[in-house]
Amino acid sequence: METQKSWNRILEKIKQQISSANFRTWFSSASLKNINGEKLIISVPSAFIKEQLSLRYLNLIELSSEQALGKKLQIELVVDSSKAPKKNAVQFEEEDIFQLNQSNITPILNPKYTLENFVVGLSNNVAYAAAQAIVQNPGTSYNPLFLYGGTGVGKTHLMLGIGNAILSKNPHTKIIYCSSEKFTNDYVEAIQTRRMGELRNRYRSVDLLLIDDIQFFSGREGTQEEFFHTFNELQTKNSQIVLTSDNPPNMIAKLEDRLKSRFQGGLMVDIQMPDFDTRVAILKAKCQERGEVLDEECLNLIAQAFETNARELEGKLIQILQILKIQNKEPNPQVIREYLGQTNKLAALQNVNHKQVLTSICEYFNISLGDLTGPKRQKELVLPRHLAMHILSEDLKMTVEKIGHILGGRDHTTVMHGRDRIKKLINTDREVQKIFIEVKQTLSAINP
Ligand code: ADP
Ligand code: MG
Numbered sequence: 001m002e003t004q005k006s007w008n009r010i011l012e013k014i015k016q017q018i019s020s021a022n023f024r025t026w027f028s029s030a031s032l033k034n035i036n037g038e039k040l041i042i043s044v045p046s047a048f049i050k051e052q053l054s055l056r057y058l059n060l061i062e063l064s065s066e067q068a069l070g071k072k073l074q075i076e077l078v079v080d081s082s083k084a085p086k087k088n089a090v091q092f093e094e095e096d097i098f099q100l101n102q103s104n105i106t107p108i109l110n111p112k113y114t115l116e117n118f119v120v121g122l123s124n125n126v127a128y129a130a131a132q133a134i135v136q137n138p139g140t141s142y143n144p145l146f147l148y149g150g151t152g153v154g155k156t157h158l159m160l161g162i163g164n165a166i167l168s169k170n171p172h173t174k175i176i177y178c179s180s181e182k183f184t185n186d187y188v189e190a191i192q193t194r195r196m197g198e199l200r201n202r203y204r205s206v207d208l209l210l211i212d213d214i215q216f217f218s219g220r221e222g223t224q225e226e227f228f229h230t231f232n233e234l235q236t237k238n239s240q241i242v243l244t245s246d247n248p249p250n251m252i253a254k255l256e257d258r259l260k261s262r263f264q265g266g267l268m269v270d271i272q273m274p275d276f277d278t279r280v281a282i283l284k285a286k287c288q289e290r291g292e293v294l295d296e297e298c299l300n301l302i303a304q305a306f307e308t309n310a311r312e313l314e315g316k317l318i319q320i321l322q323i324l325k326i327q328n329k330e331p332n333p334q335v336i337r338e339y340l341g342q343t344n345k346l347a348a349l350q351n352v353n354h355k356q357v358l359t360s361i362c363e364y365f366n367i368s369l370g371d372l373t374g375p376k377r378q379k380e381l382v383l384p385r386h387l388a389m390h391i392l393s394e395d396l397k398m399t400v401e402k403i404g405h406i407l408g409g410r411d412h413t414t415v416m417h418g419r420d421r422i423k424k425l426i427n428t429d430r431e432v433q434k435i436f437i438e439v440k441q442t443l444s445a446i447n448p
Helices: 002-017 020-027 047-056 058-069 094-102 125-136 155-169 180-192 196-204 221-236 257-264 276-289 296-305 310-326 333-340 354-365 369-373 379-394 400-406 412-428 430-446
Strands: 031-036 039-044 074-079 145-148 175-179 208-212 240-245 267-270
Touching: 002 020, 002 031, 002 058, 020 047, 039 047, 039 058, 047 058, 047 074, 058 074, 125 145, 125 155, 125 267, 145 155, 155 175, 155 208, 155 240, 175 180, 180 196, 180 208, 180 221, 196 221, 221 240, 221 257, 276 296, 276 310, 296 310, 296 333, 310 333, 354 369, 354 379, 354 430, 369 379, 379 400, 379 412, 379 430, 400 412, 412 430
Parallel strands: 039 074, 145 240, 145 267, 175 208, 208 240
Antiparallel strands: 031 039
């Protein structure tokens, strides 16, 4: 009794110093065996926890017990395997390692996908929070976790992130990660080879079951039946289940109602297509991973150009970086723009007439038509004039003579000169380029 009280006081002190997640992870299974003279003997359920506690928290335990009990004590950690909780009841004996390898449930999760490198934004923050909650309390509150969303939005990444996080908290966790096709194939094979028992042992003994793209269970009655029982058994044992799909359960065709209702009984969250800010953040993270640096403006340009999922976005980024490397160009906004063909993308304005071009330019620069076509040569008028020359020539395919005529009777060589000058500026001057694109955009708006 006295021992328990002392231990509680020590735990209180420890609790104040570390996150609640870490506290639960490392101290919930520890207990105070006794205080033996100058020695405080703490018992833990496994060698792993003992090792981790002494690595991470020995000082903290020492300090906390001194604060709580008023004297300095030597800390000793002992393993008491009878304390091992049932759920993670894998004493990591050599035999187990062997069995794990034999039965193919060695947790081979691609370490590339972690929660740390999952970029969080508005499109996926709920799913991310759910993932974190699962890692902190697997098998309890949200079971199953059902992640759904379009292709390339990060479902598999997040699911493996959960697996890797749980694994790093407890390396003994038995995990199976597979696609729904793999589960189906295993099932079919087990029937053919009459090894149903083995299959069941394998899938029903895990602490964490991750099944990707569950929509492929559609129409597979036998598989669904088998999975239903697997699911129930795992849920009863408080083993965590995480599923992904392209759609919410009720939208998956030919899926048994009882499975639908099981899937809906946990936590369902969707991951949406990344919004602009998330796309920028994803690009930034992917650059960092590859040791590349792109400035904010470059990232913005790419994120703007591709309103797409994370996978495609990363693909585009890699493409751009590769092409620039081949061309021996440093990535900067200008070359990125060139690559993106922003300028070409604003399609030729076929159905706009020259009057509309001039009016739009005047409106944009807030000048009068008289000024634009008049003789004055102030800088404020020269840029709009040159821009008009360029657009009339490139987009409306007017001759330089005609353009000269429209712009107040200017010589065709003047037009040629102005047109070429602005063309160059568009490729070299950020400000001019911006203006050019904006003017073209207002014109495209008129363009039917
Ligand atoms: P899904 O399973 O939804 O089709 P994936 O999880 O396979 O998509 O993600 C596709 C690619 O995009 C992967 O390389 C993944 O790492 C990356 N990815 C997706 N979402 C994110 C994110 N939020 N942060 C970082 N990378 C992401
Ligand atoms: Mg996937």
